């Protein structure tokens with residue numbers, strides 16, 4: 626699915642350069658369910674943003690779907706971001722004025738998919754996360770766990786090959802977090818979606834097929 630080789634990322638703060646990623650190597654195959662663990666501030670989100678083409682490394686080699694990232698045009702990059710990758714965040718990031726179904730369909734609206742087809746696909750993915758009976762609810766009328774289910778449906782709507790989840794259970798209690806993990810496990814098992822999930826919770830990481838830990842700007846324990 627993707628490969629990272631000797632990825633470095635440094636931020637310049639005034640006269641100081643702070644290196645956050647210090648040579649990350651990672652090889653994620655199609656169909657994997659990988660957990661990334663690591664203490665707060667160690668660079669997990671920074672790495673995730675690079676994997677998701679939301680940010681660029683300072684140096685290193687990134688190959689996605691067999692193509693080196695440095696050779697991709699801006700158009701190709703946004704194409705990958707929009708079509709191949711689905712994002713799930715800790716704070717759900719749903720639009721408060723839209724219903725669950727409208728939130729879920731939004732990525733398809735941007736792609737110019739006709740309304741009828743959008744709604745059909747939206748209901749299909751809402752069913753997958755067991756939220757079809759809440760399609761007309763707005764985020765404020767849903768629990769945290771339900772909002773995260775809708776956010777997962779939105780990530781799924783465009784049929785991505787990779788889902789990147791940055792602490793998707795961080796704002797949820799343990800039981801609800803486990804239910805969200807159940808959804809990821811089933812998507813991975815039944816639909817073969819490759820999933821990378823950042824978590825602080827070793828109990829969730831252990832349910833993934835593989836887990837790695839970030840430490841000192843590198844990935845250890847592959």
Ligand SMILES: Nc1ncnc2c1ncn2[C@@H]1O[C@H](COP(=O)(O)OP(=O)(O)OP(=O)(O)O)[C@@H](O)[C@H]1O
Nearest residue numbers: 636637638645663664665666667668669670671672
């Ligand atoms: N735009 C930025 N400019 C400067 N420093 C940054 C920037 N973004 C992140 N950092 C620094 O990079 C480090 C890693 O941040 P990152 O968000 O990747 O950590 P994290 O592992 O995801 O932490 P958490 O578990 O708390 O989410 C932090 O020390 C942070 O201050």
Ligand SMILES: [Mg+2]
Nearest residue numbers: 669670671791
């Ligand atoms: Mg983070």
